Amino acid sequence: MGRSEQGDTGITDAATGTVVVDISVSVDGYVAAPGTDARHGLGVGGEVLHEWVWAEQRSSDADTGILDEAVTRTGAVVLGRRTFEFVDGPHGWNDDIGYGADRQGTEAPPAFVLTGSPPEAVRLADRFSFVTDGPHEALERARAAAGGKDVVVMGGGRTASSVLLAGLADELTLHLVPVVLGGGTPLFPGPGTTVFRRLERVRSVSTPAAEHLTYRVLPTPAD
Amino acid sequence: MGRSEQGDTGITDAATGTVVVDISVSVDGYVAAPGTDARHGLGVGGEVLHEWVWAEQRSSDADTGILDEAVTRTGAVVLGRRTFEFVDGPHGWNDDIGYGADRQGTEAPPAFVLTGSPPEAVRLADRFSFVTDGPHEALERARAAAGGKDVVVMGGGRTASSVLLAGLADELTLHLVPVVLGGGTPLFPGPGTTVFRRLERVRSVSTPAAEHLTYRVLPTPAD
Numbered sequence: 001m002g003r004s005e006q007g008d009t010g011i012t013d014a015a016t017g018t019v020v021v022d023i024s025v026s027v028d029g030y031v032a033a034p035g036t037d038a039r040h041g042l043g044v045g046g047e048v049l050h051e052w053v054w055a056e057q058r059s060s061d062a063d064t065g066i067l068d069e070a071v072t073r074t075g076a077v078v079l080g081r082r083t084f085e086f087v088d089g090p091h092g093w094n095d096d097i098g099y100g101a102d103r104q105g106t107e108a109p110p111a112f113v114l115t116g117s118p119p120e121a122v123r124l125a126d127r128f129s130f131v132t133d134g135p136h137e138a139l140e141r142a143r144a145a146a147g148g149k150d151v152v153v154m155g156g157g158r159t160a161s162s163v164l165l166a167g168l169a170d171e172l173t174l175h176l177v178p179v180v181l182g183g184g185t186p187l188f189p190g191p192g193t194t195v196f197r198r199l200e201r202v203r204s205v206s207t208p209a210a211e212h213l214t215y216r217v218l219p220t221p222a223d
Numbered sequence: 224m225g226r227s228e229q230g231d232t233g234i235t236d237a238a239t240g241t242v243v244v245d246i247s248v249s250v251d252g253y254v255a256a257p258g259t260d261a262r263h264g265l266g267v268g269g270e271v272l273h274e275w276v277w278a279e280q281r282s283s284d285a286d287t288g289i290l291d292e293a294v295t296r297t298g299a300v301v302l303g304r305r306t307f308e309f310v311d312g313p314h315g316w317n318d319d320i321g322y323g324a325d326r327q328g329t330e331a332p333p334a335f336v337l338t339g340s341p342p343e344a345v346r347l348a349d350r351f352s353f354v355t356d357g358p359h360e361a362l363e364r365a366r367a368a369a370g371g372k373d374v375v376v377m378g379g380g381r382t383a384s385s386v387l388l389a390g391l392a393d394e395l396t397l398h399l400v401p402v403v404l405g406g407g408t409p410l411f412p413g414p415g416t417t418v419f420r421r422l423e424r425v426r427s428v429s430t431p432a433a434e435h436l437t438y439r440v441l442p443t444p445a446d
Binding site for chain 1: 430431
């Protein structure tokens with residue numbers, strides 16, 4: 001864990017094994033629109049959440065910088081089972097898309113899937129490992145595989161928020177997209193969890209496509 | 224309606240009757256913590272949402288600038304019944320607090336309360352009018368009273384989001400506060416509304432206490 005910091009505008013080079021929850025979210029708190037399926041990983045119309053990611057749609061060099069930095073920092077990825085089903089599916093990751101994309105020689109980081117039971121068949125078998133012992137174990141294994149780089153929890157909503165609310169994340173990066181989706185997959189589980197957790201702004205980068213907000217997750221007495 | 228604009232970093236002086244939904248919200252989408260009552264208008268622990276508002280807690284001149292600008296722009300206020308119950312209550316607005324505060328000669332703007340039935344007794348009787356004909360009527364009356372300045376929909380969550388989702392707001396200003404509340408009063412009504420609405424960033428000001436995000440609310444074919 002841990003990352004040193006300079007001032008309140010920048011993030012220094014990675015220390016060891018920082019756990020970052022990093023996810024795109026609508027203004028009303030959804031990480032996917034309604035209608036997610038094997039063809040629509042972000043739901044029907046939810047592609048707007050990743051406009052800042054796609055080169056042909058990006059309107060700002062700042063978006064590109066945020067993306068490149070994230071790719072460079074990432075040593076391992078943690079994701080939930082439903083996100084895996086999409087990214088390993090026929091319309092999911094390949095050499096051009098996702099954390100497997102061939103970006104200037106960057107190697108695809110290993111990915112750890114939180115699941116109750118591993119799937120029988122895996123398309124990108126050399127990329128994915130399956131962890132059935134819960135988020136602590138998934139993060140430990142990811143940290144061990146990350147070679148000192150960041151462990152990025154990329155979603156879905158339930159996986160991201162459970163890691164965050166359990167106090168297992170050092171940082172939260174939200175890419176807040178200027179759209180109201182009105183439904184879909186919420187990032188946070190909704191009223192009733194009553195987990196109070198303060199954050200500290202580390203960086204804020206604004207582009208037309210997203211507010212890229214990085215927060216340090218402050219510890220609570222319960223952690 | 225309408226406000227002209229210069230570039231994507233600034234807001235020009237008000238035109239006539241721009242309707243602005245302006246509200247502080249936690250990173251997980253709550254405008255109040257759990258436990259709202261006559262003493263805790265923002266819920267128990269929810270005062271963190273207004274740290275950027277209070278002079279003794281403000282850490283940035285930018286917060287002060289945002290607040291002063293909002294006060295100067297505001298010609299009339301629209302609010303919901305439960306928010307009224309608090310601000311007109313014993314721990315609510317006075318000469319030092321709320322839209323009635325005596326800020327450098329600024330007069331308190333008239334406030335229009337959306338309600339099913341007007342209350343029998345009103346403490347600040349010369350400040351509040353009650354509208355039982357729905358949000359269209361409330362906004363019309365507020366616009367007529369605003370003298371060309373902004374009509375600000377200040378909450379609560381249901382009032383703010385209903386105006387926004389009905390396409391009645393020209394702008395949305397969120398003061399996104401770095402805290403996870405885990406429960407309370409949500410700004411948005413939750414999955415199932417399925418109202419898709421794109422926003423356009425107008426301005427983004429980042430301080431340690433809040434991301435002050437102003438969006439233009441783009442029309443949809445249904446408007």
